[in-house]
Amino acid sequence: MIRVRDLSLDHGTQPILRHVSLEVARGETLALIGPSGSGKTSLARMILGLPPQGRAIRWRGEVTLDGLDMLRAPARHLRRFRAAETGMIVQALSDALNPHLSVAQHLREAGDPQALCTGFNIPPMLLPRLPRDLSGGEIQRVLTALAMAKSPRCLILDEPTAALDPANRAWARTRFAAGAQDRAQLLITHDLELARALADRIAVMRDGELIEIGAAAQVLATPGHACTRRLLGFDRKPELRLPSPEPRESGLLVEGLRHRIGDRVLLREVSARIPAGHCLAVIGASGCGKSTLARLLAGYLPLQGGRILWQPGARAPRIALVSQHPHRALARHFTVEQVLAEALRLAGEPLAPARIAALLREIGLSDAPGFRARRTETLSGGEAQRLVIARAIAVRPDCLVADEPTSALDPVSREQVLGLLNRLKRERGVALLLVTHDAEVARTLAERTARLHDGRLAFD
16 A cells, blocks of 8 residues: 655755655554654655655655555645545644634534544534644644544554543554554554554664564564664663752742633642752643643743742742744744754853754754754754753753653653753752653652642642
8 A cells, every 4th residue: 555665855965764665555554663853754744745845855766655656646636645545643733733723624624523523532612712722632633533534545643642641542542443454554653552552563764764674573572773772772771760859948839820711711729839959740631721831831821810930039930831832832944053042042141052062962962063054844843842942941941841841752862851851950950840641751750740630730
């Protein structure tokens, strides 16, 4: 069904894909894993006949879906084929839906909205809402409905569960398995348990090349390449969890936050204190208001009630946000260097190239001139997520609000980011508010956990 032959893609002198060849038969699920920025999403878009545009773009090779040449067929044939025979859940959730159409209008293009709500675990109360009023998990479920409603013969899943809470993640896994025998599925994921549950074969990509491919059980049990071993944690040493520092007198104080959207009350008298050098993890179901709380704390939404201050002195704290939607949080036309230079200017720091290079290395990104000159729209999800973190720490915040800061990261990058966040707490005394669905991330970073439900925080 899916056939890729000797596919290469270059942006100027930078190779994105290098001589990639693979096949996915009908009834088969191939999981594609690899480090962030290795070319996985670029390959998925090429398979659907959506190569990047621009004078510097060059590609060669062949991609066919059910015999149709996806890179050379007339545009009208491609549009008709994609609409009838293919589905894709994209990684960049923030750009995936038309901002001017409600959920009901989106779903109406694929079928009956009420029936799709029932079939894809979408609360009917979301139907009149616009995408800006949806959580990441709610957007992901709408995209799942749009991708699967017409029973496509080719389904591409690019990080399809990254924004889902555990209950909806389990539901999605069951949904992707149902009917898989009738379609070809390409699963792009950093979630190794999802790959283990769904994949017949696993392919590993690094720097635009396929470096390993084989039966899922074999690759997961006895990986042959050193990169695969690192991704699967075979050579990883467990991080030494240092004792938490004693609570300090200074810290972030949140008192009586209230917030509503229209007639819906999202937050009711939310109060918490995060001592400097400590982390509070906030968990809860998709759509319960976690990201709204994060945006309120960071000043991206106006306070409707309550107050946020830093003690002692009751001064306004410097708070930086790591957004759940990194591409939305970055100016598409800015280069990597311009993003960090702007943050340093806001912090009152001199624009020293060495400081920018140090920030990039600290978060595990390249400090090479070519990478620093890349526009943010060309970054992978994991690269964009790490750049947003680097920008946040560049302003030397009192408090860092991190909304799903590892959801787009491969296991190696994830471990590096968790180590950095722990160092920020211990060495710089940063108060960290973590919003996450990942229980392991919460255990690694947080001294205290609270569940947001019905607009209130319940502390463990």
